[in-house]
Amino acid sequence: MTIIEQPKIETEKIESLKKAIVKLQEDLTSQKIINEVITKKSLEQKLELDKLKKGQTGLERKVDVIMTTLFQTSFGDLLKSSIETVDELEKRTKKKKK
Helix, strand or coil: CCCCHHHHHHHHHHHHHHHHHHHHHHHHHHHHHHHHHHHHHHHHHHHHHHHHHHHHHHHHHHHHHHHHHHHHHHHHHHHHHHHHHHHHHHHHHHHHHC
């Protein structure tokens, strides 16, 4: 190898390495942008999920109140009906004894 060829080979290696570094920098920049977008979307989805969970909790409370009210009403109606039935049976029993 001559003295002129040696710097040319070194220069080619350096240029090749520079191109590789530039490509890596571009790839890293792209990955950083993608990561930022994904992080932002993930945060937005987490906030939306938290909002839905809070709404669901409120809805669950409303359902609990409605179910309790329905149970109390139904139980009250059943109790009233049972008392009326007992009263009717007592009246019949008294009539038969007379």
